[in-house]
Amino acid sequence: MSMSTSKNVLSSDVEIKGSIKFSQDLIIDGRIEGEVISDGNLTIGENADIKGEIRTKSVAVFGKVNGNITVQDACELKTNAELVGDVQAGTLSIESGATFMGQSSVGKGLSSVKSSPAPASGSGGDSKKAGAA
Numbered sequence: 001m002s003m004s005t006s007k008n009v010l011s012s013d014v015e016i017k018g019s020i021k022f023s024q025d026l027i028i029d030g031r032i033e034g035e036v037i038s039d040g041n042l043t044i045g046e047n048a049d050i051k052g053e054i055r056t057k058s059v060a061v062f063g064k065v066n067g068n069i070t071v072q073d074a075c076e077l078k079t080n081a082e083l084v085g086d087v088q089a090g091t092l093s094i095e096s097g098a099t100f101m102g103q104s105s106v107g108k109g110l111s112s113v114k115s116s117p118a119p120a121s122g123s124g125g126d127s128k129k130a131g132a133a
Helices: none
Strands: 007-010 015-017 020-022 025-028 031-033 036-038 041-044 049-051 054-056 058-061 064-066 069-071 074-077 082-084 087-089 091-094 099-101 104-106
Touching: 020 025, 025 036, 036 041, 041 054, 054 058, 058 069, 069 074, 074 087, 087 091, 091 104
Parallel strands: 007 025, 015 031, 020 036, 025 041, 031 049, 036 054, 041 058, 049 064, 054 069, 058 074, 064 082, 069 087, 074 091, 082 099, 087 104
Antiparallel strands: none
16 A cells, blocks of 8 residues: 655755656745646645746645645645736635735536535536436
8 A cells, every 4th residue: 555644845945847746745935847747635845936837736825826726625825925827726825924916716517527426506406316326
């Protein structure tokens, strides 16, 4: 079996130019110039400076991002986070003290992911099928 609880860390002395792809969880605390792509969860540390597109399952931003963020689930901008770019996410939370300059599109129906059912927002359920896998 694989170690699904391990977290990969790019520390503050790491600088990368190019694309980063990962499958589980990743913490970036260094400088990245390029795209970050994953089906996993990304944490951008307080020392991080990322210039490029981010496309992951979820992201928590503590540092600086200059580029667009597209996530399937949650995008969290923490207290001292700085984001210059657009966000497309299932949910977006922005803490007091965070800086966000861009546009946001928030909602579960935005991405093409159809694996999770939408929350009950209406009562017209005639298109639901039970037992379909």
